[in-house]
Amino acid sequence: MHDLSGDHGVRLPDFIIGGAPKCGTTSLHFILGQHPDIGLPDNEIAFFDADDPIVHPDFLFVEDGRLEWFDVRETAPQSLEWYASRFAPFRDAQAVGEDSTTYLFSAAAPERIHSLLPEVKMIFLLRDPVQRAYSQYWHLIRTARLACSFEEALTEHSSIILGSTYAPHLRRYLASFGRDQVKVQVFEDFTRDKQGSIDDVTDYLGVPRMTLSDAQTWFNRSTYPQKPRLHRMANRIGRRIVAGRYRNHMGKRSGLRQKIGNKLEYNWFHRVNPRLLTAVRPPPMRADTAAYLTQHLSARNAGLSDLLGRNLSRVWKGFEG
Template sequence: MADRYPDFIIGGAPKCGTTSLHFILDQHPNIGLPEDEIHYFDADDPITHPDFFFEKSGELIHYDNSLENAEFLSAYAARFAPFSELPLIGEDSTTYLFSQVAPQRIKALLPNARLIFMLRDPVKRAYSQYWHLVKSGRVTCRFERAIREQRSLVLGSTYLPHLKTYIELFGADRVKTVLFEDFINDNQSTLDSVTDFLGTDRMQVDESASWFNKTKYPTNLSGQLALNQIGRHVVKWRYGDHLETRAGFGSKLRKKIHYNWFHRINPLFLKADRPQPIQESTRTYLADHLSQRNQGLSELLQRDLSEVWKDFTG
């Protein structure tokens, strides 16, 4: 049987509800989705995935995920094999939206794919991603410094140019945008619009299911950042064998150390229900800057986003 690849992709943005949408669609009888994010089309992008890169004896170690790499392509196809008999197969990789290499690669392998992108108040999205990086041990500094050092924080909230790229490649009829705020306020109507876009039967949202991410935050940010500094090498091991195509990084000892770090040590610091609030001066700056980066987004989506996102003027 020939390999099957995704019919649709949930391509981002990070921290905009994609995990929850994935959870719901995965319950649809006509849809199959691999459990986690695959990142096949941008695994070699140092901006979206700096954690996938290593240096060994002065040599840069990275993935070769060109379509000519049969091993990597085979590993990608294998992720969808369990769903080969289903009408629709999807993939959820949240960095595709702001990767500059992913769109053309997706078009080359999946020319008729449908793309779903979830957007959120760009300031809240960036701040939420920062806390995700904190909790996963990938930053060792406060938000104001991370804005300068972690390019994905700003790029992940720069929606307009990347949406335009996908629309130009695939056509507006194959690109669907969903606002996180709409999803939160009326998930049933939002879900109906998604299943209609995919051309499959509507489904009822299970209101009793706990499908929005429940998360905890550090009670002491300085303590968490210090812990991250100590454990920064352990964090790298987590991403060393993406798609299980590379030998050597995934030893049993390293996996055991990683498990103990993130399941026993790290949770000791994560007890708060909410993150620390953003500095008002930082929020004001980002609201203005990200509005400028997304100037014309309201026109593209044919919706006044200033009514949804605080201080947004794009």
Template sequence: MNFSVSQQSRLPDFIIGGAPKCGTTSLHFILAQHPDVGIPDDEVHFFDADDPIGHPDFLFGRPDGLDWYDPRPENKVAMDWYRARFAGFADRRLIGEDSTIYLQSEVAPARIQALLPEVRLVFMLRDPVKRAYSQYWHLVTRGRATCSFETALSRHPSIILGSTYAPHLQRYLDRFGPDQVRIGLFEDFLQDGQGFVDGMTDFIGLSRRPLEDGKSWFNRTWYPTRPGLQLALNRVSGRIVAGQYRNHFGDRADRAEHRRSRFHHRWFRHVHPMFLKAERPPAMRPDTQAYLRQHLSARNAGLSALLGRDLAAVWPGFTA
């Protein structure tokens, strides 16, 4: 990798750090429209890129060992790559990035603090049961899940981990303090989008702007009309999507990688979406919902106290 970026180039003033499937993409989309903000289009995935649970596609087993990315700030090559993500925003007043797995990472907070001690951190939460179900269907629609939701709860640990908020938020609050951490609820965003975004821009240090109709929602999902057939198709799609991030850090530019990338694009543009025509997913089984309400309440013990808000009034069945 060759990134000729000045060591003095600017780094993020704020980070949207998660959780996934909680409206972070919509918030990113809204902030990116602000003329004073520079933020890369895609999630950066830097400070926790060596996490085998959050980013299993970033690690590759080879006959001669493990192929992995070293995102530690002391790694100059990695730092040059990270700085290059923001090189085009020198004229913007504030720079940000969006990486939704940072919240659940045990290593990201210390790395972020070491490099960006003054950064402002934004986290969005959602009813943990609904968030888990939404992530499952994200895995299905992206060709990654080949099993039922009930089976996926143990086969894909990121589903439960992504809905475990309390201990991960506490980790960030302990390192950065409440003045640098802003926690918002997806449900508040749905209820009052303008008020929600005004609070976020105030926290980051941006001027308020009115939300434009049609430009405050992003990341519309289409669901399988025939879930069983979609899961069967995913047995093929899963093998293809497994290499989606092989070149995330730009160190693979040979012909084989180009062919793989082109095939991936064509498959997921033309073949994979054949059954993705429904506006809503099937309803969750009541017994599964009951299990998740009690288990995710237990995993998030103390969250209402941490946020200073009775979350049972927002998330039905939540008891923590």
């Protein structure tokens, strides 16, 4: 990739929160975003893996019969300029970061990140892989990207299993950056002791510690469909409406069509969804599904406990990796 680090006035990230999704990364972003010496864009950037259809199926779409995608190769300097522009407001911050939770699982991301940002510090949060998969499913339901049961989703959407496969992807980052540039936290530790976890992160980033208040540690609590089957039926319509939101990534699409799509999407999320999402917890996972995932995801994460230097079976129920 073209090196922007020497360009006058360009500020690029000192750290990246690279995943995993549904493991507390939004809460970590929310807290670090309140630190006076840290600059963080509001939304996920999704730059280094935007052209990866495995981790970003929403970024590969058909427009007027033509396949469209995002090009982040070195032959697309305008994409690099777009990336750098995300951090322009934070030129004077002591530490600048970004949060893109799919970087962990992209085969291309580690090399691309290292090429542009060889000294960047990576941060990853990991969660009980079975619970993470279930949480991702309900996130996809809430955002109208699925209209099927959890069991059907497991057979049709490989990203749910991929998102709970940590060990091989962590090894890639450790090989690219070394242990001094890779910080891994466990979600269950983070939720139990946010202050200690944040102290660990700020020390790692080399910025002053921050004392957390209740307001700083509270973030949006997830809501769930009161009637899951009805919500899935509604999503058969909703997923066509919300698909357009991903087509304007990196300024890809604009004009009247995008404006109409944005209006429909806004109405879906602010008028339709609130009437459907009134439960505070999801229905329990089927026991046979949980048993299958525990066995399967333990195998896919073989060696993870050794990689992190702790016995994860004491934290994650049934885990044997």
